Amino acid sequence: MSDPCHDGDVDLDRVWISVAAQVWRRQPGWLERTAGRLLRSPGLARALLTTPSLLLPWLLTSIAVLAAGAAATTDSRQPLVALLAPAVAAAAIAYCYGPGIDPAWELSCSMAVSDRMVLLTRALAVFGVNAVLGLAASAASAASASGPGSGTAAAVTFGWLIPMTAVCAFALAVATVTRSASAGATAGTGAWLITVLSGRVASGHFAAAATDTVLFLPYLAIGAVCAAVALYATRIPRGTL
Amino acid sequence: MNIEITDLTRRFGRNQAVAGVSLHAGPGVFGLLGPNGAGKTTLLRMMATVIPPTTGRLRLLGRDPGTYGPRREVRRRLGYLPQNLGYYPGFTVAEFVEYFALLKEMPAARVPAAVATAVERVDLGGRARTKLRTLSGGMLRRVGIAQAIVNEPELLLLDEPTAGLDPEQRVRFRALLRELGQRATVVVSTHLVEDVGAACSQVALMDEGKIVFDGTPGELTARGTEQGTGDAPLERGYTAVLAAARA
Numbered sequence: 001m002s003d004p005c006h007d008g009d010v011d012l013d014r015v016w017i018s019v020a021a022q023v024w025r026r027q028p029g030w031l032e033r034t035a036g037r038l039l040r041s042p043g044l045a046r047a048l049l050t051t052p053s054l055l056l057p058w059l060l061t062s063i064a065v066l067a068a069g070a071a072a073t074t075d076s077r078q079p080l081v082a083l084l085a086p087a088v089a090a091a092a093i094a095y096c097y098g099p100g101i102d103p104a105w106e107l108s109c110s111m112a113v114s115d116r117m118v119l120l121t122r123a124l125a126v127f128g129v130n131a132v133l134g135l136a137a138s139a140a141s142a143a144s145a146s147g148p149g150s151g152t153a154a155a156v157t158f159g160w161l162i163p164m165t166a167v168c169a170f171a172l173a174v175a176t177v178t179r180s181a182s183a184g185a186t187a188g189t190g191a192w193l194i195t196v197l198s199g200r201v202a203s204g205h206f207a208a209a210a211t212d213t214v215l216f217l218p219y220l221a222i223g224a225v226c227a228a229v230a231l232y233a234t235r236i237p238r239g240t241l
Numbered sequence: 242m243n244i245e246i247t248d249l250t251r252r253f254g255r256n257q258a259v260a261g262v263s264l265h266a267g268p269g270v271f272g273l274l275g276p277n278g279a280g281k282t283t284l285l286r287m288m289a290t291v292i293p294p295t296t297g298r299l300r301l302l303g304r305d306p307g308t309y310g311p312r313r314e315v316r317r318r319l320g321y322l323p324q325n326l327g328y329y330p331g332f333t334v335a336e337f338v339e340y341f342a343l344l345k346e347m348p349a350a351r352v353p354a355a356v357a358t359a360v361e362r363v364d365l366g367g368r369a370r371t372k373l374r375t376l377s378g379g380m381l382r383r384v385g386i387a388q389a390i391v392n393e394p395e396l397l398l399l400d401e402p403t404a405g406l407d408p409e410q411r412v413r414f415r416a417l418l419r420e421l422g423q424r425a426t427v428v429v430s431t432h433l434v435e436d437v438g439a440a441c442s443q444v445a446l447m448d449e450g451k452i453v454f455d456g457t458p459g460e461l462t463a464r465g466t467e468q469g470t471g472d473a474p475l476e477r478g479y480t481a482v483l484a485a486a487r488a
Binding site for chain 1: 289290291313314316317321326327328329330336339340343344345352353354356358360361366369388
């Protein structure tokens with residue numbers, strides 16, 4: 001027979017934990033909920049939203065740089081957005097990678113959601129966001145350059161997306177090999193600067209590096225090689241752990 | 242056995258941090274003692290699947306963490322407190338613990354109660370919604386312990402867990418260790434022999450990458466009855482074993 005008094009007892013610890021769980025729980029925003037559903041992992045969604053280069057201050061800075069580029073494009077008639085977008089994206093991609101920028105990197109490396117998956121998700125998201133920002137800036141500069149009613153959509157250029165892919169892959173490869181986001185950002189933006197200057201010297205055209213279609217195949221090859229390097233650098237050797 | 246290690250080595254360039262360690266441990270609290278640079282942290286990082294060994298065999302929770310699937314399964318059941326706990330200054334205590342609960346792939350519905358339980362177990366209930374940037378070093382250490390135990394791990398690896406804790410907190414922490422050790426394998430790397438004496442059922446002593454003693458705290462104490470220096474019996478055992486290993 002159970003004691004009716006004990007049946008009526010309340011486990012205060014358990015009650016408090018239930019209350020605390022409700023009071024302390026964080027309500028994820030719509031973006032995190034959507035990302036969690038798309039990625040089928042609330043942990044990966046949370047990791048994605050902690051990416052330094054997806055936080056508001058970084059995004060506002062990127063928007064300001066590209067807006068300045070769009071304004072300068074209108075004045076100078078030079079496609080500065082096409083030259084700025086790869087550099088901005090390269091820096092952002094490099095800062096997806098943990099060592100040196102993620103304070104809890106050591107801890108993250110012991111988690112079930114692997115650091116490699118976090119890196120891949122972050123890199124794709126940052127690339128997508130920067131591509132959208134670049135396209136918006138490109139559209140804005142094309143609209144102001146062409147004037148109203150002159151078919152602005154046709155004037156929007158997409159060619160810089162290919163060099164942007166190569167520069168981003170290069171920045172990511174350097175960041176993962178050197179285990180330093182800053183090294184990756186410096187290498188990515190530096191390599192792009194050298195490419196732009198070389199293009200100008202070789203062709204006399206300021207935006208040759210972003211618009212010359214002959215370069216697209218080498219850009220794609222560099223992008224593929226660098227992506228392979230980044231994947232290799234973030235692997236854990238099979239069978240030796 | 243939750244930990245099965247055979248001839249494990251780890252090199253960093255020319256430096257051999259771990260030099261042929263073999264170790265087996267089941268449920269209970271396992272103390273890992275040794276001087277600075279003995280290889281304790283490197284051994285713990287390998288057990289935490291953060292770095293791979295150079296050579297040797299490592300099985301955790303009956304699985305080989307060298308392949309993706311078993312490694313992921315081990316990590317779900319693992320708790321790890323690194324020596325240097327990095328933290329996100331803008332996160333609150335509860336947010337930080339929740340973040341790592343999610344990265345350990347705990348079912349989302351279980352996370353809020355698990356976070357509350359872990360935070361209460363380290364006596365940070367009153368600070369659950371406080372930003373980490375405002376906490377003292379000892380409190381941050383307790384936050385680190387909370388994230389390590391939030392998933393009720395079967396294998397808990399703690400690197401210098403009592404660093405920065407005040408004496409009262411250390412006593413409470415040892416009680417928590419004993420409680421956790423009833424169902425999980427808890428490995429505690431520490432310099433503090435009194436922590437080992439109070440909380441551990443097994444102890445290993447490392448020096449220059451090798452295990453030079455493996456036994457109970459009582460057996461380590463017995464090694465110091467005739468030689469060794471120190472104020473406490475366990476300290477005399479510690480110094481006697483180290484002196485013998487270096488002779």
